[in-house]
Amino acid sequence: MMWPFYLMALVAIISTIRVVTNTNPVHALLSLIVSLLAVAGIFLIVGAPFAGALEVIVYAGAIMVLFVFVVMMLNLGQQTMEQERKWLNSSAWAYPALMSFLMGLILVWMLGGEYTTAGATLGREIIGPKAVGQSLFTHYLLLVEVAAMLLLASLVAAFHIGRREPGAEEENNNG
Numbered sequence: 684m685m686w687p688f689y690l691m692a693l694v695a696i697i698s699t700i701r702v703v704t705n706t707n708p709v710h711a712l713l714s715l716i717v718s719l720l721a722v723a724g725i726f727l728i729v730g731a732p733f734a735g736a737l738e739v740i741v742y743a744g745a746i747m748v749l750f751v752f753v754v755m756m757l758n759l760g761q762q763t764m765e766q767e768r769k770w771l772n773s774s775a776w777a778y779p780a781l782m783s784f785l786m787g788l789i790l791v792w793m794l795g796g797e798y799t800t801a802g803a804t805l806g807r808e809i810i811g812p813k814a815v816g817q818s819l820f821t822h823y824l825l826l827v828e829v830a831a832m833l834l835l836a837s838l839v840a841a842f843h844i845g846r847r848e849p850g851a852e853e854e855n856n857n858g
Contacts, residue, residue: 687724687728687789687792688725688728688729690785690789691721691722691724691725691728691786691789692721692725694717694718694721694724694782694785694786695718695721695722695725697782698714698715698717698718698721698782699714699715699718701714701778702714702715702718712746712747712750713776713778713779714778714779715746716743716746716747716779717778717779717782717783717786719738719739719742719743719746720738720739720743720783720786721782721786722738723735723736723738723739723743724786724789724790726738727790733811733812733815734815737815
């Protein structure tokens with residue numbers, strides 16, 4: 684029975700397409716979170732619960748925090764808050780709610796079934812944190828360091844893009 688894997692993959696693909704095609708950044712973010720949660724579900728199905736937990740904690744959690752910081756950094760005014768209230772109606776939440784409900788059903792079905800006892804559905808063995816750490820810091824050490832440098836560069840770029848000159852705020856208020 685491979686239908687949970689295929690259903691999670693379908694949710695991930697549809698959500699990712701909605702991330703790219705949405706013009707509203709808030710709606711795209713909601714679809715991105717659904718997509719990341721679906722990928723975490725796929726990790727759970729194939730026998731990598733640690734990777735699934737990392738997917739939820741690092742990506743889905745960090746993306747939300749990053750989005751909040753970007754909104755705070757942009758210092759949006761009253762006009763933007765009114766526009767956001769118009770965009771965030773019940774139809775905007777219907778799709779992510781439906782996809783989350785499907786993923787919840789799959790999770791409950793998996794926890795109640797024989798998938799959690801004998802081993803992984805698709806994988807040969809369960810991969811734990813020790814194996815992930817040994818793999819990251821032996822075979823993939825260079826890739827981990829490159830990813831860290833890219834994150835540092837993006838942090839510096841975000842700081843310089845969001846930085847305002849001391850007199851610019853006074854000019855905007857007077858003009």
